[in-house]
Amino acid sequence: MGLTRRRGVQQRTIIIAVCVLVFLFWQTPILSYCTNSNPGTSEESPSYISDEKAPVLPAEEKIPRYGDAKYELPCSRLPGANDTVMIIKTGSTEFTDKLPVHLTTTTLCYPNYLIFSDHEEHYQGQHIIDALQDVSPDLRASHPDFELYRRINERGRAALAAEELNRVPGDPSAWTGHTDNPGWKLDKWKFLPMVNRTYQEYPDKKWYVFVEADTYILWASLLQWLKTMDHNEPHYHGNQMAISGDLFAHGGSGFIVSQKAMKMVVDHFYEHKEDIERFTDIHWAGDCVLGKAYRESGVPFTFSWPVLQTDHPGLIPYVEPDGQVVSGIKKRPWCFPTVSYHHVDAPVVEDLWKFEQQWIGTRDENDTGFLRHHDFFAQYTIPRMVTPKTDWDNVSDQNEAVVETFEDCRQLCEKDSGCKQYSLREGGVCRMSYAPSLGTKADGVRSGWMVDRMWSLHDNMPGCTDEGWL
Incomplete structure (x- = not known):
């Protein structure tokens, strides 16, 4: 005692x-x-x-950005931050449950970040990018997996039925995914197009860190880790998973990609897009599809557990x-x-x-x-x-x-x-x-x-x- x-x-x-x-x-x-x-x-x-809440800004105000002296935070200006892009992947069926908290917390620390969903919109001063824009037009227009996508692009998130929305936090089934949820059927198609668009937006950054809206990254620790690696080498780091012999980085744990590896997989995507989409069609996990593309593009995979957790x-x-x-x-x-x-x-x-x-x-x-x-x-x-x-x-x-x-x-x-x-x-x-x-x-x-x-x-x-x- x-x-x-x-x-x-x-x-x-x-x-x-x-x-x-x-x-x-x-x-x-x-x-x-x-x-x-x-x-x-x-x-x-x-x-x-804690009872103390992160600041919630009125919707019409611009969310404070990196460098605004009025909103300086301990996480601001950490060495290596400006060399890094954070990419948050979400979807319309979980959007309002999981994304808003990041706009008043984690993203305030990031000088560079992108938010991808299955519907392009402006939300609380943020540009939400359609992760599926680069999927072949014929698939988006007629494939059964894109039925939800077609609906929300016509009427926005208001087109969602209650049973399509993310289950309430704490529901045990939510911890293993909802393969019957239309949003999950769309999710597997997002990974490679999202990587491609990210590289188009930020071709010159050293590091790209991909997370989901229910992932938390210890920002200072991440930057210390990146300092130990060379972005000119092909790095693809993640919490190791395997499906039918294909090793890949678990998307929910977050995965880290160097500039060299981004270029290699994006080049591979352009050369083999049709084959990749055929494989995606018969698969169920987009992070596995991405892992296969990294392997085939010549990028080695580094097992990163227990640094990254599921x-x-x-x-x-x-x-x-x-x-x-x-x-x-x-x-x-x-x-x-x-x-x-x-x-x-x-x-x-x-x-x-x-x-x-x-x-x-x-x-x-x-x-x-x-x-x-x-x-x-x-x-x-x-x-x-x-x-x-x-x-x-x-x-x-x-x-x-x-x-x-x-x-x-x-x-x-x-x-x-x-x-x-x-x-x-x-x-x-x-x-x-x-x-x-x-x-x-x-x-x-x-x-x-x-x-x-x-x-x-x-x-x-x-x-x-x-x-x-x-």
Whole structure:
């Protein structure tokens, strides 16, 4: 307990210092990041998301851009930023759920970015590019996959039926995709045309980073990673996936392409467009279609897990289910830098962005300039485990018992020295876990954590050695 109290004092001291610095040097409402060091202390407000909101500008105002002194942010003007293009891919069926938060958070950090969808429009001062413009006209005019595309190009997003819209956040089926959703049928056609249009817009940038609207990129860490590579070499980095022997970068985890590789795959696209479209027609995953095109154009693929992640930051496994250190793999995520997370809904995007602004603005000059997974666990995850949360599932799945109250469930966990967290479900079902997990929103579940044991796990994990980026 003494260690925990000392941490609490240190955290409060740091936060007071941050607030003073913010007031003196930035003095702007967009920088209201100073929050309680133990967020969510009331069980009536169980979410781990801060009550402070990113600034929402009126629709008729132009979103502040990089370089506007009035809106200077800690993430602005980081070395390497102007050499990099961020590309966000979305679609009409998920547009209003996932994109708007990026316009008041992540895109404020990017000097260069493009937003692609399946419908060209102007939205909150942004030009949304039609990712499908370069698909052959005959396909767009008659292929069954483009039925939705034809509708929204006639009547806009108002043409969408309720059942075609993205399912509400928290629906478990949303984590594996909706192959029956018309928007998903269109999505596979976007990848290569999107890469082609990006290269047309920014042919001279060093790096191109492609993400989806439910991806979060740790911007400062990304730029540090890019500094270690040569853009004149053909780089295609991503979280490795394979379908029928074809290796490719998982789109939701984000993937990174050098200028050299962009030119090679775009040249390949122009030479083999008809063949690529035939292959796309019989396939179901556009990121796999793109990976095949990179391979055939001569660009090697670099496996980039665990730097790039397929999942939510609250679900990354750092230990085995029995609480033991993850073993049997060459790369232990705990020790590696972290750059991306996927399946991140709008409130978590906002929370991560505020966290990163604080981290960039207050880190010591001797810091590496990036976060490793163990840093993220200590600085982001554990502080959001301090208070029990209602309608939240921390994925406890061991030692099930039936109890009368949430307190009874906590006491069962406390009596088991290996238990690190617990949850109570409808019917009084208490579950515990030896592995830490922040988890995600879930109706009818109440979750709690043994925070001292989380700190003990952190402090007693085997030390890292010389792990680099990959």
